[in-house]
Amino acid sequence: MKLLYVWLLTCCVYCNQINVYVCDSKNAKRYHYNPNCRGLSNCKHEIISIPLEKAMATRTHCKWEE
Numbered sequence: 001m002k003l004l005y006v007w008l009l010t011c012c013v014y015c016n017q018i019n020v021y022v023c024d025s026k027n028a029k030r031y032h033y034n035p036n037c038r039g040l041s042n043c044k045h046e047i048i049s050i051p052l053e054k055a056m057a058t059r060t061h062c063k064w065e066e
């Protein structure tokens with residue numbers, strides 16, 4: 001429920017421009033709706049926010065959030 005809430009909140013704030021969070025590393029292959037996701041806890045680089053469209057082009061959705 002918490003993830004859904006975050007997703008809805010993000011959706012409302014950005015309307016048409018949904019942003020997701022990614023680890024700014026060459027090896028990172030996932031994107032996350034939740035910046036506090038456990039999948040990002042291993043990130044040794046910076047966590048950045050990018051548009052969902054851009055993220056989907058190079059990454060797949062986080063397995064923890066499916």
Ligand SMILES: [Zn+2]
Nearest residue numbers: 032037039062
């Ligand atoms: Zn995640």
